[in-house]
Amino acid sequence: MMRFDTALGLEARRGPIATTLKFLVYAAMVVVFTGPLVGLLVSAFSRTLDPTSFSLWPDGFTFDNFVKAADKNVYDYLLNSFVVVGFGLLLQMCVSVFAAYALARKRFRGMTFVMLIMLATMMLPEEIIAIPLSLVLSDLPLLNVDLIGTYAGMILPVGAWGFSILVMTEFMKEVPVELEEAARIDGAGELRTFFTIILPLCRPALGVIGVFGFTMIWDQYLLPLIVAPQSDMWTLPIALRSLRSDEEVGIGVLLAASLLALLPSIIAFLAFQRQFMRGLTSGAVKG
Amino acid sequence: MTTPTLTTAPPDTTPSRRRPKRARRRGTLIAWAFLAPALVLFLYFKFIPMFEGLRMSFFEIRYAGDRFVGLDNYGRILTDDAFTAAIWHSVLLAVGTTVGSLLLGLVLALLIEGPARYLWFVRTAAFLPVVTTMAVVAEVWRIMYHPADTGMINAILGWGGLDPQPFLASEDTSLLSIMGMSVWRGTPYDMMIFLAGLVGVDRTLYEAAAVDGASTWHRLRHITLPALRPVFWILFTLAAIRGLRVFVEVYVLTNGGPNGSSEVLMTLIYKLGFQKGELGIASAGGILLFLATLLLTVLVQVIRRRQAA
Numbered sequence: 001m002m003r004f005d006t007a008l009g010l011e012a013r014r015g016p017i018a019t020t021l022k023f024l025v026y027a028a029m030v031v032v033f034t035g036p037l038v039g040l041l042v043s044a045f046s047r048t049l050d051p052t053s054f055s056l057w058p059d060g061f062t063f064d065n066f067v068k069a070a071d072k073n074v075y076d077y078l079l080n081s082f083v084v085v086g087f088g089l090l091l092q093m094c095v096s097v098f099a100a101y102a103l104a105r106k107r108f109r110g111m112t113f114v115m116l117i118m119l120a121t122m123m124l125p126e127e128i129i130a131i132p133l134s135l136v137l138s139d140l141p142l143l144n145v146d147l148i149g150t151y152a153g154m155i156l157p158v159g160a161w162g163f164s165i166l167v168m169t170e171f172m173k174e175v176p177v178e179l180e181e182a183a184r185i186d187g188a189g190e191l192r193t194f195f196t197i198i199l200p201l202c203r204p205a206l207g208v209i210g211v212f213g214f215t216m217i218w219d220q221y222l223l224p225l226i227v228a229p230q231s232d233m234w235t236l237p238i239a240l241r242s243l244r245s246d247e248e249v250g251i252g253v254l255l256a257a258s259l260l261a262l263l264p265s266i267i268a269f270l271a272f273q274r275q276f277m278r279g280l281t282s283g284a285v286k287g
Numbered sequence: 288m289t290t291p292t293l294t295t296a297p298p299d300t301t302p303s304r305r306r307p308k309r310a311r312r313r314g315t316l317i318a319w320a321f322l323a324p325a326l327v328l329f330l331y332f333k334f335i336p337m338f339e340g341l342r343m344s345f346f347e348i349r350y351a352g353d354r355f356v357g358l359d360n361y362g363r364i365l366t367d368d369a370f371t372a373a374i375w376h377s378v379l380l381a382v383g384t385t386v387g388s389l390l391l392g393l394v395l396a397l398l399i400e401g402p403a404r405y406l407w408f409v410r411t412a413a414f415l416p417v418v419t420t421m422a423v424v425a426e427v428w429r430i431m432y433h434p435a436d437t438g439m440i441n442a443i444l445g446w447g448g449l450d451p452q453p454f455l456a457s458e459d460t461s462l463l464s465i466m467g468m469s470v471w472r473g474t475p476y477d478m479m480i481f482l483a484g485l486v487g488v489d490r491t492l493y494e495a496a497a498v499d500g501a502s503t504w505h506r507l508r509h510i511t512l513p514a515l516r517p518v519f520w521i522l523f524t525l526a527a528i529r530g531l532r533v534f535v536e537v538y539v540l541t542n543g544g545p546n547g548s549s550e551v552l553m554t555l556i557y558k559l560g561f562q563k564g565e566l567g568i569a570s571a572g573g574i575l576l577f578l579a580t581l582l583l584t585v586l587v588q589v590i591r592r593r594q595a596a
Contacts, residue, residue, distance in 0.1 A: 006400040007485060007493075007511040008503060025398055026409045033413040033475060036427050039439070095324045102321035106314055114322060121333045125580065127532045127553050128573045131560040132340035133332065141335060160328035190317055219420050221535045226561070237422035241539060244426070251430065258423045269418040273411065276418075280479060 040262065044255040065256035074257045076232070077239040081218065081261070084154045084235055088217045089210065091159040096209055097202070099160075100168035101194055105180065122162035127222060133157065134226040153227035154235070158217050164209040167279055171205035172198065207275035214268050236261040344571035353567075360571035370572070372547060373555040380466055380537075380551060381530025387470035388526060389519070392477025397507075399478075400485050414479060416472045425539035428468045429455065432540075455541050458548035465540055465549055469533070477522050484518035485511070516594070524587045528580045552576055 010022060047060030069075065103114065126133075137147045137157075147153030175198060183193045224235045231242070236257060243254040269276055344360055346353040364370045395413070399406050416424065431439040432454040441451040454464040488511055496506045534553035537543060543550035543558070552572060560569030 005402070005490065005493075006397075007488065007507055008397050008400070010398065010401065026405070029395065029399070029409055030412045033416055033471070036424075036431060036471075037415060037419065039431075040423075040427050095328065098321045099325035102318040106318035106321075108315040108318040110315075111318075114326070117326070117329060121329050123581070123584065124333060124337060124577070125528065125532045127534050128577045128580075129333065129336040129340055131556065131566060131569045131573060132336040132343060134561070135566075136331065136336050136339060140331065156328065157332040160325040160332075165325060215418055221422055221538075222557075237420055240422050240426050254426065258426050261420050262423045265418050265420055266415065269415070270411075277479070280476075280483075 037262070037266075040255060040259055044252075044259040065252035069253050069256045069260075072243055072253050072257075073231070074236070074239070074243070074253065074260065077234050077236040077257070078260055080151075080233060081235040081237070083151055084220075084224070085214060085217045085264075087151070088155045088158045089213050091155060092161055092164060092213045092217070093206065093209060095160050096164040096168045096213075097199065097206075099165045100172050101198060103165070103169045104172035104175075105198070118162045118165055121160075122166075126157075130222050130226060133223075137227060148227055149230060149233055150227070151233075154220070154224050154233075157223055158220065161213065161216065164213055167209055167212075168202070168205055171202055171208075175201050204275065207272055208279040211268050211272035211276050212279050215265050218265050218268075340570045340573050343567055344574045346567050348564075348566040356567070360568045361575070363568060364571055364575065369547065369550065369555065370552075373550045373552050376462055376549060377531050377533070377551040377553075379462060380469070380533060381527050383463075383466040384469040384473055384530045384533075385523060385526040387466065388473030388477045389522060391470065391474040392522070393481050393515075395474065396478045396481035396485060397511075400482060410479070410482070414475045417476045417479075419472075421472075421535045422539055424468065424472055425536055428471075429540055432464055455549075456545060458545055461541050461545060461549040465536055468540070469530070469536055473526060473529075477526070480518055480522055481515060484515045488514045517591075520587055520591050524584055527583055531579055531583070532576060 010018075013019075013022075044065055045061055045063070047062045047064065102108070103111070103118075134148070137153050139146060147156070179197050179201070180193055183197045188196065219237070220235070221237055224233075224238050228234050228238070231239070234242075240254065240257055240261065243257055244251075343353075345355060345357060347356050347359075399409050399413075433439070433441070434451065434453045434456040435441065436445060436451040438451070438454075440454070444451065453460055455461050492510045493506060496510060501509075532553055533551055534557065537549055537551050537554050538557070541549045543554045553576070556569045556572040556576075559565040559572070
């Protein structure tokens with residue numbers, strides 16, 4: 001009796017031709033989807049660089065490109081990126097956890113309205129509000145603060161993220177109410193219950209919103225573009241464009257900088273793969 | 288309503304004789320306090336810009352003072368050749384990217400479905416483009432698309448005996464080239480969501496079909512694909528909206544060139560707003576884009592309801 005674990009039943013086909021074909025397809029997939037990234041990795045460490053293309057085979061191993069990158073302020077841009085993603089993620093996670101606590105554990109007047117607001121912000125693509133956002137950032141209503149050219153201008157707008165709040169809310173709903181009640185009977189106050197009972201139980205979800213938040217903030221492009229008109233505040237992704245056409249260094253520095261901009265998100269993904277896949281499917285399938 | 292709290296009396300709530308009411312009011316107060324940071328940030332960086340954009344779209348924005356122009360900005364957009372071309376390019380790019388990644392994603396998901404360890408490796412490797420920073424992906428593809436025969440993709444085409452293509456450098460192929468890169472980045476995402484959907488397909492149906500002597504094609508057509516329908520619509524909506532609002536890809540790869548052949552709505556809005564100072568028209572463009580995404584979402588919902596009914 002054949003088994004039918006998959007739609008095509010490929011697992012069951014074990015003949016030499018079938019096996020070879022299967023592995024050719026899988027190899028092709030890996031090459032096509034990782035090839036450009038491997039090319040970047042190899043070329044960034046390569047000595048002689050054709051300015052028009054990059055090589056999949058290393059041509060002399062060197063750190064030259066990374067050394068020259070320092071002259072082009074690449075490490076300053078990298079530092080800016082880390083400052084923004086560090087504080088941005090911290091803020092985003094705190095905001096999400098607090099908001100999720102209210103949405104998951106409290107019943108209060110106006111809750112439907114708040115849920116609607118969350119969904120509305122997820123519906124609204126940030127590209128569309130880029131122009132008015134730049135004006136709002138240059139003169140915050142009521143506060144009259146100018147955030148253009150500051151880290152805060154790049155951090156605060158990513159501080160609240162609907163996706164992150166909703167993922168956290170769904171997770172917090174699963175935490176048994178009995179634990180919370182027990183803590184209250186023991187005399188723990190609101191904040192204490194929150195920090196000692198609820199939060200530790202939500203650690204898996206913190207991983208999910210952490211890794212998604214990281215990729216989301218690291219990938220910001222339009223926001224730093226409108227907030228940082230001067231090159232001293234540039235983040236690495238938006239600085240790449242300026243490293244492109246350099247007569248003396250060719251594309252070496254661009255490739256080194258690209259690799260530096262790429263690695264953190266790849267590392268975050270590989271380290272938190274399980275959480276990533278979990279957030280991906282829950283976010284999309286529940287949609 | 289709320290679970291009664293046994294904590295010590297709160298010092299800040301308004302005094303009330305009846306305990307449950309006070310507890311409820313206190314619960315509401317705490318809930319709003321926990322929500323406050325998120326709501327303030329949303330207000331400042333989402334809703335105020337949104338309404339400011341809506342307001343600006345009806346004005347001519349000048350230093351001397353804004354002048355109300357009614358629907359003129361919208362009229363100018365819809366009659367301007369550059370704008371209509373950009374709208375057309377955005378739609379083409381959205382359709383091409385969406386269809387391409389959905390089809391490829393589905394085929395690949397079917398091919399690599401299964402619990403084997405090496406399949407897990409293939410999946411992880413294939414998923415990498417999704418998590419990479421867009422700006423980096425675009426720079427890498429710009430280099431790979433180099434038009435001379437030394438360019439990476441042209442070299443590969445050369446092995447197959449094909450002539451070198453101009454890719455981004457030609458008016459005829461610039462949009463297609465951007466589409467190619469977007470499909471490359473979008474496919475693994477769709478593939479992964481389809482895979483998650485495939486897990487939910489009822490295995491006993493496969494066995495029943497096998498007993499009835501159904502072919503693989505029939506099984507696919509009548510069991511697998513119908514089961515994936517909800518996933519398909521979600522992916523379709525997400526991809527189409529992402530396609531319409533595309534910015535970084537185009538900005539980095541071609542910046543709309545050559546000769547405006549790959550100019551999309553967002554790059555045009557960006558240029559108008561930040562380089563030419565036409566804030567009113569740029570805002571109107573943003574509002575139109577928002578309406579388009581809203582319409583698309585509602586439309587998909589309606590179709591889904593119809594199908595479900």
